[in-house]
Amino acid sequence: MSLNELIPTLFFHFTRPPPLPTLFPYPTLSRSPPCLLHPSPRPAAPPAVGAPQAMVRCAHCGLHLPASDAVRGTDGTPFCSAAHRQVAERA
Template sequence: MKYLLVLAVVFVAIWLWRKSRRDEMRSRPPPPRATPAVGAPQAMVRCAHCGLHLPAADAISGPDGAVYCSAAHRQAGSG
């Protein structure tokens, strides 16, 4: 009989603990959703010397209007 009483007390304690956790979770505001840190799309250009595609903002323009991926390729393409 005393084991039944101990078992009942344990079940009541577990029930009260779970109930308080459930109430705590409901009262807590939901975490903010993380927005992806993705920038706006950029125009891509092709290097006139090696064919590498790179963002237009990183490209180096040559004297003839062609774009290059580096100063070395601009010199190689001009000469």
């Protein structure tokens, strides 16, 4: 047998056979995690946001914070912390 006759027959020996057919989706579903087969109910909505609060500005550093969180000075001036109130009262 010559090389010219051998090349076509060797070509078909080196190619891959076609893939075997699969049974979709049956094998896929059997291997799926349980969360995909039976989804859990959606979580409850987050609680509603409270009403807006009045904001004040720290007299020392200028930070804006809710009025309920402010530390008040002797004259009612708002501060963001007791340390800033002490610094302002010393001056």
